[in-house]
Amino acid sequence: MGRLSEKLENNEFVVTAEITPPKGIDIGRTRNVAMQLKEYIDAANATDNQRGIVRMSSMATCHILAEVGVEPIMQIACTHRNRIAIQSCVLGAHALNIPNLLIVTGDHVLLGDNPEAKAVYDVDSIQAIQLVKHMCDGYDSAGNELHPPPRIYVGATANPLADPLELQALRVEKKVEAGAKFIQTQVVFDVSQLIELLDLVEVPVHWLAGIMPLRSAKSARFINKRIPGIEVPDHIITRLEGAKKPAEEGVQIAIELCQELKNIKKISGIHIMTIAWEESVPLIIQGANLR
Amino acid sequence: MIITEPKPFEDILEMLADVDEVSIIGCGRCAAASLTGGEKQVLQMADKLRAHGKTIVAEIVSDPAICYLPRSKEVIERLPKNGAVLVLACGAGAQSILEVNPELLIFPGTNSRFLGMTAQVGEYHEKCTLCGDCLLHLTGGICPLTRCPKNVLNGPCGDCVDGKCGISSSPFIKEEIDCVWALIYDRLKKIGKTEILSQTLPSRNWAAKTYKPQSIELSEEEIKQRGR
Structure with missing residues (x-):
């Protein structure tokens, strides 16, 4: 198993970041970004055609991360994979030294750049997590033996902003029961909302709080309009608007949130999502003294 | 219809x-x-x-x-x-x-x-995807497979905000759509059955639906049993 699982299981604080796979074949940038982030993070997520936008596969991107010494977390979205494809990805992950998975239901194709594609959603995220656990126990979804079975550390997501919150909490519990060991939350701007969710969840799990630095008030408004499940509060938009250097202000806001979050007892780590602005990750980590 | x-x-x-x-x-x-x-x-x-x-x-x-x-x-x-x-x-x-x-x-x-319902002349709503294994008794009589764009059976996903489905952010969607899981939850609360939600619904068996075309042919005996 990898460094992420080792540290989490030893109750050490972790930092992860999201690396967006290239739109095209520019693996040079991915490699450079990974090398820049390497000394700051414990593992990096490679997203799986997030927001329904066609990009390089998460598996290939994870392979590049592993090559340069960044521990990968391979995201699997149920949007475009049926249970057969999910299982072959899990087996493939093992072959490419990918020790972690993050399973998400996935953004709908209608929100992406190929809205005419047929969405799959054969299984939902909870069922997919069950499926991976079943594989690790030695069987595929139809009960056929896998020998030897894969070993992989599985994570899932939760959104403190989504409602009804008690159902989100129930879903986290179902994910943990299904086999998820860690939860990377959706982007948090309001820490009290996250605490509310943490308090509702009655099973132990490693929580990594989601952070997103914003480049400008304009990008904050775009997120509010077009990305479901994230809401940038007005006071943050006002701060970005009033700033001479909005990108620096965005990083500063992220730093302040990290400082607040790292003092919460139930939080095991920070997960930084940047939408292709990975260069901001070291600034946030240094600024918040996460390393 | x-x-x-x-x-x-x-x-x-x-x-x-x-x-x-x-x-x-x-x-x-x-x-x-x-x-x-x-x-x-x-x-x-x-x-x-x-x-x-x-x-x-x-x-x-x-x-x-x-x-x-x-x-x-x-x-x-x-x-x-x-x-x-x-x-x-x-x-x-x-x-x-x-x-x-x-x-x-x-x-x-x-x-x-x-496959849907005519609410009034000129107003139609999809109600059933013909999945072949009805689960309405587990969802307060409202079908998540038909109404959740992600077919989530253990919902709602993290995109449900203020009871609305995240797909409403798509430029293809003209009006905000209710999250079906928010509707199901309200309904289950109303009929005092929220405990149903504590079970994880398993993945579906699509085998019968994948076999195309689907046909059902009853024997004379079965027709008699069902009542002609």
Whole structure:
């Protein structure tokens, strides 16, 4: 198993970041970004055609991360994979030294750049997590033996902003029961909302709080309009608007949130999502003294 | 019922470009309710095609539904023995005609959209995906497979904010859509059954649905048992 699982299981604080796979074949940038982030993070997520936008596969991107010494977390979205494809990805992950998975239901194709594609959603995220656990126990979804079975550390997501919150909490519990060991939350701007969710969840799990630095008030408004499940509060938009250097202000806001979050007892780590602005990750980590 | 929409008239003209004589058959059940294949729509279609130089050989509305062959067969047999027929009914209706008379050339005049409900004349809502294994008793009588764009069976996903579905952010969606899991939760609270939600619903068995085409053929004995 990898460094992420080792540290989490030893109750050490972790930092992860999201690396967006290239739109095209520019693996040079991915490699450079990974090398820049390497000394700051414990593992990096490679997203799986997030927001329904066609990009390089998460598996290939994870392979590049592993090559340069960044521990990968391979995201699997149920949007475009049926249970057969999910299982072959899990087996493939093992072959490419990918020790972690993050399973998400996935953004709908209608929100992406190929809205005419047929969405799959054969299984939902909870069922997919069950499926991976079943594989690790030695069987595929139809009960056929896998020998030897894969070993992989599985994570899932939760959104403190989504409602009804008690159902989100129930879903986290179902994910943990299904086999998820860690939860990377959706982007948090309001820490009290996250605490509310943490308090509702009655099973132990490693929580990594989601952070997103914003480049400008304009990008904050775009997120509010077009990305479901994230809401940038007005006071943050006002701060970005009033700033001479909005990108620096965005990083500063992220730093302040990290400082607040790292003092919460139930939080095991920070997960930084940047939408292709990975260069901001070291600034946030240094600024918040996460390393 | 099967909710249909009319094909654009230009598309119909294009598919009938090489056809001078055409019959029109509508369906007095679902298509009539969809305002696509009832008597008025068949007459209107005939007038419009005549205005474009077509000869209308027959104008028929079947009631019983075209797809119920035990009773519709004799209606379908009233169509000419061969030639073109424009069908103002769902795809099942159109193909049922071919079962009765394989000589006819079928032209679809509608697009079949979904299995749904007519709330009032002109207002239709999808209600069922024909999954083959109904679970409404577990979801307060509201179908998540039909109404959740992500088919989430253990919902809601993290995109549900203020009871609205995240897909509402898509430029393709004109109005905000209610999250079906928020509706299911409200309903289960109302009937005092929220404890149902503590179980994780397993993944579906699609084997029966993947086998195409699906058919059911009862034996004489089974028909008798069910009651004819």
